[in-house]
Each structure stands twice: as structure tokens, then as C-alpha cells.
Amino acid sequence: MFETIGQSFVFVFTIVALSYFLLVNSTYLTLTGMAIGHLRSRRDLDAYEPVGSFTANDFLPGIAIVVPAYNEEHVIVESVSALRSLEYPFYEIIVVNDGSTDGTREALFEAFELQSIDASYPIDLPCEPIDEIYRSPASDLVLIDKANGGKADALNAGLYFTEQPLYCAIDADSLIERGSLREIVEPFLTEPTKTVATGGSVRIANGVSFAKGKPSTVSLPGNHLVRFQAVEYLRAFFLGRTGLSRIGSLLIISGAFGLFKTSVIREIGGYDTESITEDMELVVRLHRYLIEADRPYEVTFVPHPIVWTEAPSSLDVLSRQRNRWFRGMLGTLLKHRDAIGRPRYGIVGVFGLPMFLIIETIGRLIEGAGYVAIPVFFLAGVLDPVFAIAFLVVAIALGAFVTVLAVTGEVLTYRRYDDPRDIALLLWYSVLESVTYRPWRAFVAWRATLSYVLGDKSWGAMPRTGFGRETKD
Amino acid sequence: MESTILLAWIGAILFIFLTALSLVTVGLSWWTRRQERLEEQDRQHVRDELFEQIDREPQARESWIAGLSDRERAVLTSLVEHYLRLLSGQERARYQELAAELALGARAEADLTADPLGDRLQAIAMLSLLDHPISHDRLEETCVRSQETREAAARLLLERREEFEQPAARATRLLLWEGTEPLSVYGLETLSRLNAGEESPLLDLAAEHVSKWNTAVVSQVCLVIEHTEQLDPGASIDWLFPLLEHSDPELRAAAVGAFTPFGWREDIRNRLDVRSLLADPAPVVRKATYALLTEWGGSLGHELLLRAVRTEPNDRARLAAMRGLHSIEPNVPVSAVEASRSAWIWIHAEQAILEGDALELPEPTGSVA
Amino acid sequence: MSEALSVLLVDDDDDLRELLRFHFERKGYDVRALADGREALEFLRTDNVRPDVIVLDLLMPDIDGREFLRHRRETPELERIPVIVLTGLEDEDILEEVFELGADDYVTKPFSPKALLTRVAHVE
Numbered sequence: 001m002f003e004t005i006g007q008s009f010v011f012v013f014t015i016v017a018l019s020y021f022l023l024v025n026s027t028y029l030t031l032t033g034m035a036i037g038h039l040r041s042r043r044d045l046d047a048y049e050p051v052g053s054f055t056a057n058d059f060l061p062g063i064a065i066v067v068p069a070y071n072e073e074h075v076i077v078e079s080v081s082a083l084r085s086l087e088y089p090f091y092e093i094i095v096v097n098d099g100s101t102d103g104t105r106e107a108l109f110e111a112f113e114l115q116s117i118d119a120s121y122p123i124d125l126p127c128e129p130i131d132e133i134y135r136s137p138a139s140d141l142v143l144i145d146k147a148n149g150g151k152a153d154a155l156n157a158g159l160y161f162t163e164q165p166l167y168c169a170i171d172a173d174s175l176i177e178r179g180s181l182r183e184i185v186e187p188f189l190t191e192p193t194k195t196v197a198t199g200g201s202v203r204i205a206n207g208v209s210f211a212k213g214k215p216s217t218v219s220l221p222g223n224h225l226v227r228f229q230a231v232e233y234l235r236a237f238f239l240g241r242t243g244l245s246r247i248g249s250l251l252i253i254s255g256a257f258g259l260f261k262t263s264v265i266r267e268i269g270g271y272d273t274e275s276i277t278e279d280m281e282l283v284v285r286l287h288r289y290l291i292e293a294d295r296p297y298e299v300t301f302v303p304h305p306i307v308w309t310e311a312p313s314s315l316d317v318l319s320r321q322r323n324r325w326f327r328g329m330l331g332t333l334l335k336h337r338d339a340i341g342r343p344r345y346g347i348v349g350v351f352g353l354p355m356f357l358i359i360e361t362i363g364r365l366i367e368g369a370g371y372v373a374i375p376v377f378f379l380a381g382v383l384d385p386v387f388a389i390a391f392l393v394v395a396i397a398l399g400a401f402v403t404v405l406a407v408t409g410e411v412l413t414y415r416r417y418d419d420p421r422d423i424a425l426l427l428w429y430s431v432l433e434s435v436t437y438r439p440w441r442a443f444v445a446w447r448a449t450l451s452y453v454l455g456d457k458s459w460g461a462m463p464r465t466g467f468g469r470e471t472k473d
Numbered sequence: 474m475e476s477t478i479l480l481a482w483i484g485a486i487l488f489i490f491l492t493a494l495s496l497v498t499v500g501l502s503w504w505t506r507r508q509e510r511l512e513e514q515d516r517q518h519v520r521d522e523l524f525e526q527i528d529r530e531p532q533a534r535e536s537w538i539a540g541l542s543d544r545e546r547a548v549l550t551s552l553v554e555h556y557l558r559l560l561s562g563q564e565r566a567r568y569q570e571l572a573a574e575l576a577l578g579a580r581a582e583a584d585l586t587a588d589p590l591g592d593r594l595q596a597i598a599m600l601s602l603l604d605h606p607i608s609h610d611r612l613e614e615t616c617v618r619s620q621e622t623r624e625a626a627a628r629l630l631l632e633r634r635e636e637f638e639q640p641a642a643r644a645t646r647l648l649l650w651e652g653t654e655p656l657s658v659y660g661l662e663t664l665s666r667l668n669a670g671e672e673s674p675l676l677d678l679a680a681e682h683v684s685k686w687n688t689a690v691v692s693q694v695c696l697v698i699e700h701t702e703q704l705d706p707g708a709s710i711d712w713l714f715p716l717l718e719h720s721d722p723e724l725r726a727a728a729v730g731a732f733t734p735f736g737w738r739e740d741i742r743n744r745l746d747v748r749s750l751l752a753d754p755a756p757v758v759r760k761a762t763y764a765l766l767t768e769w770g771g772s773l774g775h776e777l778l779l780r781a782v783r784t785e786p787n788d789r790a791r792l793a794a795m796r797g798l799h800s801i802e803p804n805v806p807v808s809a810v811e812a813s814r815s816a817w818i819w820i821h822a823e824q825a826i827l828e829g830d831a832l833e834l835p836e837p838t839g840s841v842a
Numbered sequence: 843m844s845e846a847l848s849v850l851l852v853d854d855d856d857d858l859r860e861l862l863r864f865h866f867e868r869k870g871y872d873v874r875a876l877a878d879g880r881e882a883l884e885f886l887r888t889d890n891v892r893p894d895v896i897v898l899d900l901l902m903p904d905i906d907g908r909e910f911l912r913h914r915r916e917t918p919e920l921e922r923i924p925v926i927v928l929t930g931l932e933d934e935d936i937l938e939e940v941f942e943l944g945a946d947d948y949v950t951k952p953f954s955p956k957a958l959l960t961r962v963a964h965v966e
Binding site for chain 1: 495505590655665788815
């Protein structure tokens with residue numbers, strides 16, 4: 001009797017786990033394939049440049065680049081300097097110093113002629129109290145010095161302060177290419193009345209040297225963890241998001257580089273300071289608000305690689321980052337649970353949100369259980385060989401296949417990794433990913449869920465050196 | 474047992490697929506990089522040859538052109554296009570001559586009916602840069618089916634306006650079409666350039682059709698009018714007035730902005746009921762009115778802005794009013810502005826810093842606001 | 843009739859640099875073509891040769907045109923060298939700013955190389 005129950009359990013569990021692997025990998029396979037097809041067919045359209053001088057166009061919208069900074073003394077000057085030579089005629093830079101306790105302010109004062117505006121801003125900004133606002137007479141640079149309130153709070157300070165119609169949210173250590181602003185604003189130029197938000201494609205900066213505002217040599221660093229992340233970014237943050245954007249289900253715009261219509265974000269009340277993944281929460285709330293108001297809108301992903309960030313190179317830091325991302329996702333899904341599955345919310349309600357719930361969240365957890373349980377069952381001899389092979393096929397092989405396809409997608413499109421040797425390495429890591437990195441991520445997901453359930457809403461136990469970048473090695 | 478074997482087969486096939494795909498990917502990466510490098514080299518020497526050849530007679534160039542490989546031709550085409558976008562005057566004419574010898578115009582004309590949208594747009598753009606004869610009828614035949622192609626065709630008419638009859642009117646019509654599809658920011662710029670100068674067919678077109686147009690489109694038209702210099706002084710803008718009472722506050726605000734270039738017309742100044750606009754319930758409309766008053770200047774502007782800084786309830790609108798007042802009359806004492814005291818202080822503090830250097834923040838035109 | 847001038851050309855557009863280099867050299871000028879403000883400043887600092895004219899783009903990486911003009915204004919020997927700004931920017935505020943920063947002439951793209959050569963020959 002016990003045996004039959006035990007056997008039934010193994011059987012049911014295995015079926016469920018395998019179905020999930022099949023579901024998750026097929027979904028990503030579809031999104032990836034769709035994305036590649038879409039990008040290839042759009043190549044000529046993307047290369048088209050309307051006749052007329054871009055920089056002389058008076059109708060280009062002004063952009064405020066909001067840079068939230070917390071203890072960024074080592075990178076902030078370089079970052080802001082790079083931001084000053086972007087190929088776009090109308091923009092300003094607003095650095096929001098979120099109560100840094102290191103030399104961030106001093107570094108900025110030394111590098112740029114910042115002078116204090118001896119007055120308080122006549123408009124109430126919905127954020128932690130502002131100490132002082134500075135500006136540089138020689139350039140469009142503003143520094144808002146305020147009490148610590150977190151990244152969301154700092155972003156709110158910037159977006160409520162600016163008078164520009166668009167604002168750009170970036171991380172202090174995001175490396176933006178010279179042409180990036182022009183790239184990310186493009187949907188706002190072709191569809192000015194409907195576009196409300198655009199997200200940029202994030203690439204890994206480790207092993208990339210920058211010169212004159214462009215990546216000059218892009219190569220894979222030696223670190224294994226970074227290599228895994230490189231393939232992961234290609235699959236999830238490049239092609240995955242391209243696919244999702246294509247079907248109107250882009251729910252995350254990376255905090256590393258996103259462009260938004262200021263007025264609409266103010267309408268929805270800015271960023272949620274309670275959320276630890278304020279970038280995702282904002283976009284989901286944005287979708288809901290506009291759908292509920294019956295306003296036609298576009299949230300678009302710009303697939304062209306334009307922003308580079310340093311990926312964690314130690315397991316420690318990476319797991320904290322992923323832990324936070326997962327808890328943040330849980331938090332966002334929980335907050336907006338009443339929209340999940342509801343046709344009222346169009347494709348976002350019927351596909352986008354359920355996809356995050358079923359595939360990214362529950363799917364990750366079940367995958368995690370499967371990665372552990374199935375081999376255990378097999379070793380214990382209670383697993384039907386059919387299922388063992390099925391596991392290898394749908395979990396390992398199919399997973400590897402999706403990631404390999406993502407690398408192919410890279411070669412067929414932007415080719416930032418243009419050395420065939422790097423491509424070969426990426427392919428190898430794509431296969432390895434299925435048996436090492438992905439199971440590990442699923443394990444992190446379980447830990448994150450546990451901490452979430454136990455009420456952990458923090459950004460990470462270790463001292464922060466910057467927003468969500470966790471301590472660097 | 475059978476299912477096991479079946480699955481094993483599936484696994485094997487998948488594995489083979491995987492390996493094959495990987496090999497293809499690496500091969501593709503290698504091959505593409507090689508192509509890129511060859512093209513780079515080609516570009517260098519084709520460019521050098523181009524400079525040598527550009528001043529020669531067409532007959533002298535014939536053999537050079539005929540001797541170009543496909544890749545070299547492609548590179549040359551790209552270079553010619555780049556220079557056509559960059560140059561004007563006699564030099565440009567020489568490049569147009571060369572383009573004719575390369576049959577770029579003929580190819581572009583053929584591509585007007587190509588399938589992919591990108592190819593059609595590229596073709597229209599190329600024709601805009603060349604002097605290859607193209608009739609308005611042909612444009613109407615091939616370029617009117619989508620907003621993007623209409624915009625590109627309108628640009629062509631702008632760039633080559635001397636060759637067409639009524640280019641401004643025709644191009645404006647192409648851009649607005651049925652007034653149901655909003656223009657891109659590129660289209661807005663084209664529309665503005667077309668209507669700057671002696672004739673402004675946009676105003677006449679609007680007078681006739683504005684009631685059929687989408688609110689988004691009407692707002693865009695108002696924005697263009699606001700930012701276009703030297704509009705036709707005799708054109709009628711009667712149709713703008715009813716827009717000031719439209720139910721959509723964004724449209725009302727855009728309509729207010731559209732009056733900006735008409736401040737010199739006394740009949741307009743008298744007819745516009747500024748005071749009722751200042752009492753509009755929507756802050757965005759009031760803000761637009763402050764901007765208008767600032768542009769128009771004069772004693773009326775001064776008086777009304779002064780009143781506004783004292784009475785405007787909305788923070789942002791009040792700051793806008795204060796900025797406007799300050800730019801008309803920098804010497805208003807803080808005691809006069811009452812409720813806008815903090816705005817006055819802020820503006821003066823900001824100015825104190827900026828005085829040291831002449832830089833000012835660029836004015837956004839709010840084309841996506 | 844035309845003296846052999848030495849021209850410093852600063853523009854990040856490869857093709858444009860080469861085109862202008864060709865035109866200037868054909869007229870007998872001595873040309874140095876660089877890709878951004880930083881390279882230009884370094885060139886001007888290290889070498890003793892002073893160009894007779896500088897043709898300057900505005901939108902460039904690293905140190906851009908306006909930044910270059912600011913540096914030039916602070917250096918008397920550089921201030922003596924006339925600068926012709928060649929740019930795609932047409933904004934009237936930028937025009938004002940550029941002249942206030944000490945530029946001697948302002949040419950917008952699209953431009954005529956022949957007209958530019960005339961301006962270079964007659965500037966200052």
C-alpha cells in the first residue's frame with residue numbers, strides 16, 4: 001500500500017516536472033525563434049534612415065537622464081563623463097545622490113563645476129527630503145542631493161524634478177554607448193503619440209573595453225560564471241524580451257536603461273518605494289493603468305545592444321542578485337495578482353502575467369525540484385527508464401537547444417561577439433548551462449521563495465555599494 | 474519499452490540537431506566576420522578611388538565603374554548615398570551624376586514596388602537624394618499605401634521641390650492623408666519645413682478637413698504650426714478657435730500653442746479670449762496659455778502673467794507662469810509675486826549660476842508630450 | 843595666389859574626414875585629420891606646429907566641439923587660431939553659444955566643400 005502510494009507520487013511528480021520542463025523550454029524556443037525571425041526581417045527597415053538631418057530636427061523630444069547614485073564614488077565621474085557625449089541634441093543629466101556615505105558627491109564636485117542653487121525647488125517632490133540642488137553652468141548637469149530613500153525614491157526625485165517630456169532611468173554603472181539614446185528613443189519618434197516606455201538591450205560589460213563611447217573589443221572573460229550569464233543574457237534579455245515585446249507582453253524594462261514618458265509615469269505615481277524590483281513593478285502597473293483607462297499605448301523593447309553592465313563574477317554576489325530579482329518578481333506578481341489571467345487586461349493579463357507566474361516563477365521552482373528529485377529517483381531505482389530518458393531530452397537537451405539557438409540568434413543579428421572562438425565558447429557554455437547553471441538558479445529561486453515567505457524584503461544582507469549591484473568582488 | 478526507444482531516438486535527433494546547429498553557428502560567425510573585414514578593406518580603397526574619379530568626365534569613368542565587383546559596387550553605393558546626405562552645391566551635383574552612371578535612380582524606381590517595406594522606404598530616400606526624374610503620378614501610384622511611405626514621399630517632394638508643381642500642398646496632403654494616422658517625428662519636421670515660407674497649405678487643408686481628423690493628429694498639426702516660422706500671413710486660422718473648447722484638455726493646450734506665430738496679427742490678438750483660457754479647469758491648458766503670453770509679450774502678457782503667478786493653484790503651472798513673467802520682465806520684485814515667491818527665488822538662483830556662462834537648457838518642443 | 847595653409851580637421855565621421863582631407867590636400871594645404879576633441883587638444887599641446895585654421899565638428903565622443911572651444915578659450919596661443927565650426931546642429935541657441943565660445947564661423951551640414959574651402963581661405 002505504501003509502495004503504491006509512493007510509486008504514484010513518483011509517477012505524478014515526474015509527469016508534472018517533465019511537463020513543466022517541456023512547457024518552459026518550448027515557450028522559450030518559440031519566443032527565441034520568433035525573435036530571430038522578427039529581427040532578420042526587420043534588418044532593412046532598421047537600417048533605413050529618413051532623409052533629413054537628425055540633429056537639426058526641432059521636434060525631437062527632450063530627454064532627462066536620471067542617474068540614481070548611492071556610494072558610487074569609483075564609477076560616477078566616468079559614467080557621467082560618458083553621458084555627456086551622447087549623439088542626441090536635446091538632453092540633460094540629473095544625478096540623484098541618494099544620501100551616499102562615501103565620496104560620491106566630492107568626486108562629482110571635483111570633476112564638474114557644480115554650483116549650488118541657493119533655493120528650494122518650488123514644487124514638492126514625492127521623495128525623501130532634498131538637501132540641496134546643484135547645477136553646472138557649463139553643461140546640462142544637475143545634482144540633486146537628498147536623504148537616503150532607495151533607488152525607487154531617487155528615480156522619483158529625478159522624474160518629478162525634470163521638465164523634459166521623456167526621462168531615462170539608468171544605473172550609475174551602466175555603460176551607455178554614444179548612439180544609445182538615439183536608439184532607445186526611436187520608437188518614440190516613429191510612434192510619438194502611443195509610445196510610453198522603451199527598454200534597452202543589456203549586454204555584459206565584463207571583458208569589454210570601451211573607447212570613445214563604443215565597445216572597442218568585445219570578448220568573453222575567463223570567469224565561468226560570467227560566461228554562463230553571457231548566454232543567459234542572450235537568451236532571456238535579448239531574444240526573450242524581443243519576442244515578448246513583439247507580442248505586447250514586455251513586463252520588464254531593465255533598470256539599467258529604460259526610457260519613459262514623464263507625464264504618464266507621474267500619472268501612475270512614479271516608482272513604488274516598497275518594491276525591490278521597482279523596474280518590473282512599474283511596467284506592470286503602467287500596463288494595467290493604460291489598459292484600464294482604455295488608452296492605446298506601446299511598450300517597446302529595443303533589441304539593438306546599447307547598454308553594458310558589469311555582471312557579478314562571484315557566486316555570492318550573483319546569488320544575492322538573483323535572490324533579489326526572484327523575490328521582487330514574487331512581490332510584483334502578488335501585488336498585481338488580480339490581473340493575472342484576466343482577459344480584461346488583454347495580452348498582458350492573458351499571456352504576459354501568467355507567463356511570468358507559470359514559467360518564470362512556478363516553473364523555476366518545479367524545475368528546481370525536478371533537477372533534484374528525478375536523478376534521485378533514478379538512482380534509487382524507482383524511476384521508469386522512460387522517464388529518465390525523457391528527463392534528459394526535455395530538461396537537458398531541449399534546454400541546451402534553446403540556449404544554443406540564442407547564440408545562433410546573436411550571430412544572425414548584432415554579432416557583438418564577433419570572434420568565432422568566442423561563439424564556440426558560448427555554444428559550449430550553452431550546453432553546460434543546462435546541467436549546471438540552470439539547476440543552480442532554480443535552487444536560488446527556492447531559497448528566494450523561502451526568504452520571501454519568511455518576510456525578507458531587503459536588498460541583501462551585505463553592505464551595499466550601489467543599487468542592486470551588490471558588493472563587487 | 475517502445476516509448477523508451479522512441480524517446481531515445483528523439484533525444485539522439487535532438488543531439489544531432491544541436492551539434493549541427495552549433496557547427497553552422499560557428500561557421501556563420503566566421504564567414505560573416507570575414508565578409509565584414511573584406512568589406513572594410515573595400516571601403517577604404519573604393520573611397521580613395523571615388524575621390525580620384527569624382528571630378529572626371531563620365532566617359533572617363535566608364536571603365537572604372539564597369540570594372541567594379543559586386544561588393545565594391547555595394548560599398549560605392551553606400552558611400553555615394555552618405556555623401557549625398559552630407560553635401561550640397563557643386564560637389565553634390567557631381568555625386569548625383571555618378572549616381573546616374575551607377576543607375577541608382579533606375580534601381581530605386583524599380584524598388585518602389587518591392588515587397589519589403591524597408592526596401593521601398595530606402596528607394597524613396599534614394600530618389601530624394603538624386604536627380605533621377607520621378608513623376609508625382611508615379612509617387613502616388615507606389616507610395617501612398619502606408620504612413621511611412623507617404624512620409625518618405627513627402628520628404629522627396631520637399632527635397633526636390635523645384636521639380637514639382639505645388640510641392641508643399643501635395644506633400645502636406647500626403648502627410649496628413651485621411652488624418653487618421655499620427656505622424657512620426659520625422660514627418661512633423663518635414664511638414665514644418667514644407668509650410669515655412671510663402672505658402673502654408675497645411676492651414677488651408679486644416680480649415681477644410683480638421684473636423685475629420687483624429688485628435689492625436691490635430692494635436693500634432695497644432696504643434697507643427699506652433700514651431701513653424703514664417704507661416705503664410707494671409708491664411709485663415711478660424712478653424713483653430715473651436716478647438717479651444719474641445720473636450721480633450723491636451724488638444725485644447727495644443728491649440729493654444731498653435732496661436733504662437735500669430736501674435737503679430739492684431740485681429741487674432743483681439744479675437745483670442747485669453748482670459749477664459751486662463752480660467753480653463755485643466756492646468757495643462759493654463760500652462761500653454763502662459764507660454765503663449767510669454768511669446769507674445771507686451772503689456773497684456775505682463776499683466777496677465779503677474780495675475781497668474783499670484784492666483785494659479787497648480788504648482789507646475791505656477792512655475793511656468795513665473796518663468797514666463799521673468800523672461801518678459803526680469804525685474805519684477807519678489808514682493809509683487811506673492812504666492813509664487815519660492816518660484817521667483819528658484820528662478821533667480823538658477824539664473825545666477827547660468828549667467829556666468831551663456832549656456833541655457835535647450836527648449837524641448839514637447840512633440841511627445 | 844592661395845597660400846599653403848595648414849588645417850586641423852576634427853570630426854568623428856570617417857568618410858567626411860577623408861573627403862575633406864582630399865579636398866584640402868588638392869588645394870595644396872597641409873592637413874591633419876583627427877576624430878575627436880581630446881585627440882585634437884593632445885595634438886595641439888604636444889606639437890609645436892600651429893595650424894592656421896581649425897575646422898571643428900560639434901558632436902564628437904569624449905571631448906566634443908563645445909568642450910574643445912572652452913579649452914581653447916582658456917589658452918591664449920590656441921585662441922589665436924581661427925575656428926570654423928562644421929556641424930549638423932542647427933539650433934539657434936547652440937549657434938549663439940558657439941559664437942560666444944569663440945568660434946569664427948559656423949557652417950551647417952549638408953554643406954558645400956567648395957564653400958568651406960573659400961571660408962577657410964578667407965577666415966580671420
